[in-house]
Amino acid sequence: MKKLISLMLAVLTMLGMLASCAEETPKGSSFRPFAVGGVTVTPDAEAAGIIEALGEPKAFAETGSCYGDGKDKVYQYVSYKIMTYSKAGKDYILSVEIYDDADDTVATPEGVRVGDHAETVIARHGTPSSKTDLQIVYLDAESGTKLQFLLRDGKVTNIQYLKTK
Amino acid sequence: MKKKIVFCICLLLVTTLLLAFLQALTMPKYMSSAKEGALIAEYYRETPDHDVLFVGDCEVYEGITPPTLWEEYGITSYIRGSAQQLTWQSYYLLEETLKYETPKVVVFNVLALKYGEPQDEAYNRMTLDGMKLSATKLRAIKASMTEEESFASYLFPLLRFHSRWKELGQEDLTYLFHRDTVSHNGYLMQTEVRGGKAEILPSPLADYTLPAASMEYLDKMRELCAEKGIAFVLMKAPTNDWKYHWFDEWDAQIVAYAAEHGLRYYNFIPLADEIGIDWSTDTYDAGVHLNVFGAEKLTSYLGEILVEECGLESRKTDAALSEIWQKKLDAYYAERNEGKDY
Numbered sequence: 001m002k003k004l005i006s007l008m009l010a011v012l013t014m015l016g017m018l019a020s021c022a023e024e025t026p027k028g029s030s031f032r033p034f035a036v037g038g039v040t041v042t043p044d045a046e047a048a049g050i051i052e053a054l055g056e057p058k059a060f061a062e063t064g065s066c067y068g069d070g071k072d073k074v075y076q077y078v079s080y081k082i083m084t085y086s087k088a089g090k091d092y093i094l095s096v097e098i099y100d101d102a103d104d105t106v107a108t109p110e111g112v113r114v115g116d117h118a119e120t121v122i123a124r125h126g127t128p129s130s131k132t133d134l135q136i137v138y139l140d141a142e143s144g145t146k147l148q149f150l151l152r153d154g155k156v157t158n159i160q161y162l163k164t165k
Numbered sequence: 166m167k168k169k170i171v172f173c174i175c176l177l178l179v180t181t182l183l184l185a186f187l188q189a190l191t192m193p194k195y196m197s198s199a200k201e202g203a204l205i206a207e208y209y210r211e212t213p214d215h216d217v218l219f220v221g222d223c224e225v226y227e228g229i230t231p232p233t234l235w236e237e238y239g240i241t242s243y244i245r246g247s248a249q250q251l252t253w254q255s256y257y258l259l260e261e262t263l264k265y266e267t268p269k270v271v272v273f274n275v276l277a278l279k280y281g282e283p284q285d286e287a288y289n290r291m292t293l294d295g296m297k298l299s300a301t302k303l304r305a306i307k308a309s310m311t312e313e314e315s316f317a318s319y320l321f322p323l324l325r326f327h328s329r330w331k332e333l334g335q336e337d338l339t340y341l342f343h344r345d346t347v348s349h350n351g352y353l354m355q356t357e358v359r360g361g362k363a364e365i366l367p368s369p370l371a372d373y374t375l376p377a378a379s380m381e382y383l384d385k386m387r388e389l390c391a392e393k394g395i396a397f398v399l400m401k402a403p404t405n406d407w408k409y410h411w412f413d414e415w416d417a418q419i420v421a422y423a424a425e426h427g428l429r430y431y432n433f434i435p436l437a438d439e440i441g442i443d444w445s446t447d448t449y450d451a452g453v454h455l456n457v458f459g460a461e462k463l464t465s466y467l468g469e470i471l472v473e474e475c476g477l478e479s480r481k482t483d484a485a486l487s488e489i490w491q492k493k494l495d496a497y498y499a500e501r502n503e504g505k506d507y
Contacts, residue, residue, distance in 0.1 A: 061363030063408055063453040074365050074407060081365070097368055135371035150371050158369050 032109040034096045034161050036080065043145050043163045047084040047091040051075055054082075079103035079114075098159040108159060112149070116156045121149050139164070188323040191330060192294070194340040200347040201226065201248045205258070205295030207348055208245055212489070213266035216477050217242040219351070220255040220262075220386075221274030224402035224409075227454040228274075230464045231350035232497040235490045238468040239479025242268075244351025247295075249288040252277050252379040256386050257305035261296065263393060270396045270475050272467075273386060275419050275430075276411060281376020283311045293319055349497045355456045356501060360445035362452035365407035373414035380422075387426060396475055399423055403433040403442055403463060406453045429474060433463065440466045457501055 033042040039053045057075040070086020072094070080098045084091040098106055100114055107113040110124040121136050122128065125147070129139040133154075138147040150158040195202030204226060217240060219225045226246030234240045245258045255273060283289065289309045296302040298320075306319045318325035329337075347353065390397035399419060405411050416432055423430035433440060440462050444452055447459030455463060471477045480486055 059364045061365045061407060061451060063406070063450050072408060074363075076365050099366055099368075132371075148371070150369060160368065 034080075034098075035109055036077075036106055041082060041093055041096050041161075043093050043095060043143075043161060045093045047073075047082075047093050050093065051082070051084075051091075057081075077103075079106040094163055096161040108147070112156065112159065114156050114159065118149070118151055118154050118156070121156060184323060187327070188321070189341055190333065190337055191326040192322050193290075193326065193329070194336050194344065195291070196340050196345060196347070197336055199248075199291070201353055202291035203295070203344055203347045204351060204353065205245065205247050205292055206344065207295075207346060208243065208262070208351070209297060210346070211243060211350065213243075213262075214486075215241045215243045215266060215268050215350075216480070217270045217272060217471060218259070218262055218266075218268040219244040219246060219272045219274070220250070220259050221246055221272075222250045222277050223248055223454060224274045224276055224404060225272075226348070226351055226353050227355060228402040228404070228460050228463050229272075229467065230352045230354075230457065230460045230497070232352070232490070232494050233461050233464040234468050234471075236494055237465055238472055238477070239481035240468060240471060240477050241480060241486065241490070242350060244348075246274075246351055247288075247292040249280075249284060250277060250292055251280050251284065251288075251309060252382040252386075253308040254289075254292045254305055256382040256389070257301050257308070258292075258296070259386055259389060261299065261301045263389065263395075264301075267393055268395060269477060270398055270471060271386070271390050272398045272400055273383075275399050275401050275415075276409060278375050278379045278383060278419070279415065281378045283309050286311055286314050289314070290325075294322060349493060349500075352460070354497075354500055355449040355454065357449040358446055358456060358458070359449055359451055360443075360447070362444050362448075363407065367407050367410035367412070370412070373412055373418075375415055375418050383422070387428065397428055398475065399428055399430040400467070401430075401432045401434060402455070403437040403440060403459075404448070404452060404454060405434045406451075408453060429470075431467075431470065433466075436466070 033040055035041065037054065039050055041050055054075070054077065057077050059076040060074070062071040062073040070089070070091075072086070073084045073091060075082045075084075079100050079102045080096060082096050083094040085094045086092075098108075098114055104113070108125070112121050112124050118131075118136060122131075125136075125138060128136045130137045134151055136149040136151065140146070144164045146160075146162045146164045148160045148162060149156050150160070193199070193202060201223070217234070219229055219242065223246065226244050229242075229244060231242040231244065234242050243262075245262055247254070247258075250258070255277065259271060289311070293302065293306055293309060296305065306316060310316065310319075315324070387397050401411055401416070401419075411432075411434060419430055419432075422428070437444075442455070442459055442462055447455055447462065449456035
């Protein structure tokens with residue numbers, strides 16, 4: 001009988017312990033994050049200060065997450081755009097995308113721009129995590145970030161810094 | 166000895182009831198926010214007698230209004246839609262729904278075909294937790310779980326939601342044992358007007374091949390409908406924004422798929438003008454989703470297709486059915502005219 005009561009108490013105690021589980025803290029990335037005009041844009045960084053420092057975007061849009069927890073936002077500048085997500089009332093960087101070469105100051109910190117050859121990517125960024133005719137990918141499992149170069153005919157058409165978790 | 170057995174049984178019963186109570190208390194209610202989380206469970210309160218069943222993501226539960234289909238065409242319908250409903254979830258919801266009824270037409274919105282793997286627990290929960298326990302639900306859970314999720318937490322959601330005890334509020338007590346109806350046969354009404362389409366470029370992809378996993382479940386839906394003698398129709402809602410962009414490369418694959426299998430596929434994106442969609446008034450979030458005014462226009466257009474091309478006939482001569490749907494229309498217009506939104 002005592003064993004049964006102990007078992008019941010153990011189940012309830014375990015549930016109580018589960019309630020106090022701590023959340024994981026995101027860690028830093030091993031490759032250099034995107035930077036423009038002296039402003040560094042790191043996935044998962046708080047967005048407010050970064051967006052303010054970058055100035056007025058060319059275009060802006062926001063939409064409610066289907067889950068209803070805040071808004072997903074996109075700030076489109078000349079040659080690059082920044083996507084953010086909301087968590088607990090604050091916006092955080094979700095991804096950065098370099099979409100064209102109109103602004104020749106916009107590149108990866110390692111110096112790769114849209115229009116560069118795939119060989120330039122490898123030369124400047126080193127051995128990738130994966131490479132196909134369509135993309136070159138650098139993964140940082142520890143920080144959960146990914147740097148992705150989209151290719152067409154051997155040239156970079158788009159560069160994306162993304163969260164992978 | 167007998168007393169001990171009775172005591173043990175009582176203790177087990179009390180513990181079970183306590184855990185069941187805690188589970189009911191801590192599970193999200195989806196009544197005052199994120200109402201889309203309540204959609205899936207609402208179906209079980211409906212009389213299963215529908216000409217058309219819609220399955221898919223927000224583009225169906227924000228884009229199609231069953232009361233309009235009844236009012237204009239005498240067609241009965243239900244939307245088993247949910248937030249970011251993945252293709253395998255659509256399949257299992259279809260499989261489950263077909264145990265209750267056999268509609269004449271099943272319409273599937275194709276946007277979710279772009280997802281080839283489980284995406285997000287929050288969305289999974291909004292689709293799966295509302296399903297009744299069945300072998301179909303268990304298969305749906307297995308197909309949907311992300312790596313971080315556990316099968317047991319879907320069977321015993323208390324394992325997942327126990328930490329909500331810190332944020333329990335009045336809603337958790339009010340809706341401890343019941344839920345209000347938030348939809349109109351699966352349609353979640355939005356009356357707000359926030360027009361204009363942002364000039365944001367969609368993010369390109371490395372590879373536009375639709376994932377094999379989602380196409381496999383599209384095959385399964387098609388085959389299931391064929392077995393039951395149901396017309397399987399594909400649609401893409403007219404919305405096409407930066408966040409949920411439908412690429413031409415994907416469209417070409419669906420056009421080819423539909424042609425190969427003799428299916429009807431309606432991509433409403435290029436038909437938005439013909440449908441009468443006015444992006445300054447018919448969206449509640451700058452073109453991402455339709456509001457009720459846009460949804461009524463799309464439904465009206467689709468209704469004509471269902472009549473003209475799928476051969477559906479008006480059932481308004483059925484007095485009992487008409488009475489049921491008049492009540493639904495009354496509730497629909499009460500909310501529409503009140504201008505209530507979420």
